[in-house]
Amino acid sequence: MTEFTPDLGERPASLDGLRDAIPACDRVAYFNTGATGPSPDRVLDAAAAWERFHKVDVLADADPYEVAFAEYERLRERLAEFLGVDADRLGLVESTADGLSAVVAAYDWDPGDVVVRTDLEHPAGTLPFDRLARRHGVEVRVVEAPAGRIDTDAFADAVADAEMACFSSLSWNYGTRLPVRELCEIAADAGAFSLVDAVQSPGQRPLELPEWGADAVACSGHKWCLGPWGSGLLAVDPAVDDDLSPAQVSYRSVDDAMADDYDLKPGGARFERGTASLAPHVGLREAVETLETVGLDAVHGRVLDLAGRLTDRLDDDRLLSPAEPESGLVTVDVTDPEATVDRLHDEGLVIRDIPDPQAVRASVHAFNTEAEVDRLATALNEEP
Template sequence: MTPEELRAEMPALDRGVYLNTGAGGPSPRRVVEATEDALEFHEYEAPTGAGTYGALFEALEETREVVADHVNVAPESVALTQSTTDGIGRVAAAMDWEPGDVVVRTDQEHSAGILPWERLRETHGVEVRVVEAADGQVDREEWKAAVDGAKLAVFSSLCWTDGCRLPVGELTDIAQDAGARVLVDAVQSVGQRPVDFDAWGADAVAAAGHKWLLAPTGTGFLHVTDAFARDLDPAQVGYMGVEDPEADDWDLKPDARRFETGSVSPVPYAGLREGVATVENVGYDTVTDRIERLTDRLKAGLGDRLVSPERYESGLVAFAADDPIETAERLDDAGIRVRDIPPTGTVRVSVHVFNTADDIDALLDAL
């Protein structure tokens, strides 16, 4: 599939210039049709066929395998969630916190990677240490000092504010050498560049499909290594997360699947499978090459307003504006969808493989 063929399948793009995939990607028809087919099968055929629960379990297992293959981990190490925030929250609630425990995060985290630890600060007396990561630069000595004695280190593989990539493997090694567990927010990476969760070596990675994978909202996934999972006590327990729900002495599943509790809709996950297949069909060489060329064009046009690095980092590009909220609203009125980023007071543009040079030029002309 070419980028042009993908674009032709995306009705949302007929209504304006969409440069906000970092918030949520519009789905192509094939993804929507996959979800519609899944809904009809589940409600029309499964009840008197494979059975409602039989069809559900089969759909979830298929999704788990597709996701696991895409990020290079074992299927059993993947729990299906509703969002990245959901996945991070499940890990936070499952750890055994005591007063004085330390969590380390960067100053570029999304609220999903900030609020759980602030809540733990209030409820459990947890200490939160913050390390600077602007421009994707993390001082290694500062990071090493911060994670010394920490229980958990949390950071994003790609900053949602300016699109910079962080050295996931290196930061993970430093934190784990200090005895800390590592939780990575990878939602801005999956779908716009190839990722290998296993190679990163983190104890847990949370992500979702509704951004760069072009899947429906509600399609989160959480990778947890078996060694870490066995130390986690989920806040909620249901029949899907235990070995034998009928046993008097039931045991939690020994892996990430302990985070799954009860029945969920299989419908959005059909869209996730199709979203993954679509991106893989286009190919990551094509995705990254096109994003790099378009972001280079955008950065050249922005000139001194550019906040993100001139070098290629990702499809997220931030620029300065006197009034970011007003600028985003004005662009929206002109049919160009971007978003303002409150923590940094900037406007962020998201460029994906379905975007074109005309999209970039329309934005620059409007500015």
């Protein structure tokens, strides 16, 4: 069978090489990876090469469905390895929001059921539950986590009679790491399903998802992994398969689409649908292998070093994130967040504003430089 093996040249093997491989770095000092990361040329080339391969070469030499379905499985195995999970646990979905909402919609809900989430969640982790409250009479309890810190006793009280608990592995608004394993254990002790939004974690540091003990984890490749949009991943523990009946079923979510009575695939694959483009996940595979060639430990160390350099140079009364960073996300108090984003953009510095807290957030990745970090700190300290 025809197999996709693009020739993209040698991967960068150093942090400097990673930066050189990212064309956006030639144009701007980019500090918004927590929203979407800038991709290396080879990631974009891999995605484009797949499209040409599949829509030109394969059409002349093989069955496009057979080739595509074989590639789905190759991608699943490789990306599962990156997350430290078994391949039969992983589904290739569109985004973190896609994975989270699919799991929530697959659960069997009754009026009066209880869901617990934190007040740190992105809309991807709030809107599915708002819909449950509106459409199914589900009670949504929100556990406060001031400055990105959750009180595990308060969480345990809230989840004691809950059906599901949803929380982030890393807060998108403060950059704090949540005690995911402990929260999952608390949920399990209460008999609640644990759903983790891990969108900010992959690409910042090595991950072994089984260590968390979560029932389901959703994440994406377009942020810190530097992959394309559309490269979502959903890891589901097969032990909870009986609890999840997807709202949408298609031929990629079942074992045999031609059978008289279908059986859903195990794990996250039951949430896959029809002829979705493979290009985003092909690009993500290349992004993952690029980061692994550079070294995920080296990336993680550089992220924390540069984030620490930024917090050390910011005025103390402006810093809303931990003074000793736990991630590459650094949140800063300014008088007018939107105006600050615009001003810094004019100076060639890209950050973003966030709504809660009303502030600006810088995302510091390993491709950034010390000089860029110093420029950013100076520009932020110049706020009135």
